[in-house]
Amino acid sequence: MTERTTMLKNHIQALGDAGVRKTTFFPLIAQSLKDTLGEATRIRRAKAFAFLLDQAGQVVFPHELVTGSVLGTWPLDPDVPSFDLLLSSADQAVRDYIAVKSGQAAVDKSRIAIGYKKNVSFSTQRWAVMARDHYDASIRFLDMQEIIRVLSDKYRHDTTVEAFEIGRVIERHFEYDYGEENMRLIGELPWEAANHLDLNYDKLVRRGFGSLLQEVDQLAAGAAPEKEAFYAAARITLVAAIRFIERYAGTLEQERETADPARAQELGQMAAICRRIASEKPETFREALQLVWMTHVIANIAGGCALSFARFDQYLRPFYEKDLQDGRMSRKEASELMACVFLKVNEPKMRTVQSLCLGGVRPDGTDGASDLTKCCIETIRALRLPYPNVSVRIDSEVSPAWLLDESVQTIQVGFGMPMILNDQLWVPNLVKLGYPVEIARDYYNMGCVEIMIQGRQANWSGAGGVSFVQLILDVMEQSRLGKIHVPDFDAFMRHYLLAMSETIARSHAQGLEKLSQMRQNHYDPFASVLIDDCLEKGIDMFQGGAALPAQIAIGGSGLGTAADSLSAIRTFVYNRKQLSLDELSVVLKQNFAGNESLRAMLFSQTPAYGNDLDEADDLAKTIFDAYSEGVFSCNEDETARFVNVLFSYNGHVTSGEVTGATPNGRLKGKPLSDCIGPSQGKDVHGPTKLLNSVLKLDFSKVTGAFALNVKINPSWAQKPSGKIILSSLIHAYLQDGGPQMQFNMQRVEDLKAAQIHPEQNRDIVVRIAGYCEYFVNLDHQLQNEIISRTAHELAN
């Protein structure tokens, strides 16, 4: 890292520590919506966007060379109560919750202030198990964690509440209230913004906002009357974006007046760049990067989240090569500019996981890796940041050897980056989904590991989902109630697979319903300018304007826990006949109370997925293959693409909290297995055996997202010989068709130390599911889950 990037990193860290932030977003949007009552929805949407940008504060960080921040709409809240007051208010909230739940009090929303978004709910799980997801928190994340700890302990003997409910009440209690009237206005519109996608930055840097505005005006001139509103809305947002960037130039010029001479010169350059790129097409790498970042900030301010940089090394490559060739910029300068941007992806209140994809083939099938790719990887390696969430696409036939080499060197540093994506798997599978091959080759990892096509799709969304684990418990319950007869394991699997296909069908229907709701009144006029075909068609991306159909995920969860549970049922119920299925049901309902030795046996003697044991892996394969096939077959019409997703985000912890005890000896409330992985701590024979298990699955219909976490031990991985070992693991896995892999390399003792002294261990980055995060920014349960996954490495 350079002196500048070190200072910028420290500054961003300090911004994160500065206190609690309360957004101006909701009040501003609501104010505009009041003023535009009666106008067309999309015009109101566009005017609110413009009003928000015009009113947004503009923050310039010291040391930065690329400017723009979301913090202008996230000022510090000066009125945060003391910890003791926060604690006592949370305690009151928990007591109120218990009173309501136990029927001692009526549901009174004003008394149970559990936040504006959600009313009292006794069913849904938690969601904010990491700091970055708790946007509107009125409390510091670490303080909230401490309060959850204190109150979970206080109420641990209270049988009316589960531990997770206490966490849920507290996390909802500490959400800002922006006023019922404001939230009603916003909800009625409704405000939907581009999220979980990429805006076409390739088009953006080739054209610039001015040229896009011209195109809007030209198209509007000849447009049919029903399209006028689309172009009018697009125009309002484009003009607002241009105005916002121009205003940033002014902000920079103002800052220059009080800066020291060296910084004043930099600020002057930055101002000139902003003034130019506000509407002009960028000419240099730095200008292109500034335009991309500014657009990214705008989309985030407007409420976007999980916005991706997509194929960053592809669209910036012409600028990079030209500047280097012309001697306008050195490689080192390029790296520092990118470092400024990557650091700022980690500023407070950037929303969820923002990804960046490198390498892979170009649309014509030739190698897309370049010196810019290499420079990016080197920069990322030096910075050791959780965001952006970087993938490297590798085509084992086309990609140069140095691409894997650079990736492995970065993995060896031990902060979970980059993940590896297999072009030889994803491109053909996306073609099967109906995309032309040259378009399929433009795929990238959106957010975490969700596979989308650059610049051509509206929001990724999810519908329903298949809990592989819950379906097992459901079949057991049906049997216990005498509704079905399950004489042997084959019969069990028939019922199980039938239940799975019914669940997929329900999810499919939900997805179609969601899509039709979206078409009723969702608009994002700004984003639609940057999603291919919307402009030409004069149709919003939410209304079907996008070049490709939206992808709707039907997620599958808990593969490892489910495979092990089926394995336990087969072994103990049907093979050894140690107890009947219904007896096991009862034991599970009682969470193994009084059956500790049965639980120990199920846990220790069940053949487990992840060890290259065919008798367990075959069950994982049966589940996985049936699920993939089932989701794939939902794609008979063209309105949407339904894709399968073996990627859990934080869901393995939050779903685990609301899932009962399972036949593999897992206790109620404990985490489920993550993504495509085995049960925590159950893969005890090292990475090759885990990969062998995974490689038995049929990947031919993997279409949406897939995450395999491989734990590696620093004792070998950080040695020089670790490089060839890691490379060969990846190489073998890709050769045999593995879709994706990512690595976690931590020492248990370091993670435990970080739980006790978070302030001294804030730099530890861990891979959770498809994304990385600072360990100290995670909920305690999620931290424990990471540790339990890691613990068995000590034995190796």
Next chain:
Amino acid sequence: MQMSADPSTVRGSIFGFQAFSVHDGPGIRTTVFFKGCPLKCLWCHNPEGISGKPLLSFTRNRCIECGTCEQLCPDVHQIVQGRHTLDRTACRLCRRCVDACPAGALEVVGRGMSAGEVVADLLRDQRYYAASGGGITISGGEPLIQIEFAEAILRLLKPAGIHCAVETCGAVPFSAFDRIAPLTDLFLYDVKETDPDRHLAYTGAELAPILTNLRRLRTLGADLIIRCPIVPTLNDRAAHIQALAALSLEMDRPLEFLPYHPLGASKSERMGTPPQTAYGQADSAKTASWRDAARAMGARVIES
């Protein structure tokens, strides 16, 4: 004994496999551990491999003192004042307690397998071998006391082009090396001590035949690495390191130092083998100093 016509049917006794073995030989390897060893090193890190017979292993920290094993086999297992005690002399290795133990605390270590079965297991990780420069390693115990079994496995692997390493203590008749040298890509040849008296005291075996076998093996042109466990207070002497460096130069083959790890001490408790003294562990500066000393004499030292 005559070699069986079909090597895959030759049977032997092993006590385990280690997949993803990255510290014994180059690349990603799978190691198979043969039962039985002519040496009895004081620090042995695989004490379950010394005896040729299977052993009942008991892992105390898994035991939940439920008494299931006691009910099945009170002669062997007893729960005395809430603590499990074990009398292995009465154990017939019937495995009933192993299958019944809910906590997985009991295990029989050691089993018979055919060479064909062993090879099938070793080949499960074949996809990782070539790219990493790895392969398989036959270790133990001392694999060459089951020479037919070792040879059969190597014969089966040779046509598959798998890189095969054999780890040996050298204390076997040289005929064993004659039989397998053409089938072996690399020997990991252990030299535990260079002073004859100490060698006898530490390992229970004479040093001379081991060194003679090493020199003869080298004259066959076999590739090898001289592997040397260094155990604090026993053989971490400068004179020993120097003698090893000299041996390495004479053989024109590299040395690898294996720093002592007190794993064998806890394992011997689990396996019911004679208790071991736990020696100290050298820190990384210390282990580097051994390498430096050997390198100063011109020897090549590898680290894996």
